[in-house]
Amino acid sequence: MSRRLERMRENPTANWTMSDVEALCREFDIHCAPPRGGGSHYKIAHPAIAEKLTVPSKRPIKAVYIRHLVASRTV
Template sequence: MGKTVERMRANPKADWQIVDVEKACREAGVACMKPSGGSHFKIGNAGGGRRLTIPARRPIKPVYISLLVRFLDEEGVK
């Protein structure tokens, strides 16, 4: 797992932004799809399968960071 995910794991309550979520997904080899009309990013395989939805509000709530870390642990390729 990448440095960003490890930092999120250590401190989910930090002031995380959506750019940090995108970076963590890139490091883990998981797609982070921007909203086409709404305000929620979709994390997962672009072709389908399991997905996690994260609101793009700033800062992102710690519960979503914890869910993201768990999701990347389970779904991450790298």
């Protein structure tokens, strides 16, 4: 298990940034698409999960989004 994932699970309320989320997605081969055309949300998806997670790109990332990400079956 990655150290970043452990820290996110232990403390989802920390000041996580989109670069932290992107790094975690890269570690687990999760698709993380940046906002397009004036949008403000990143789209996070994986073929093993039916629903997509949309995360606002402003800082810090709220704990609810971190909890959803680390609770997915792909990490």
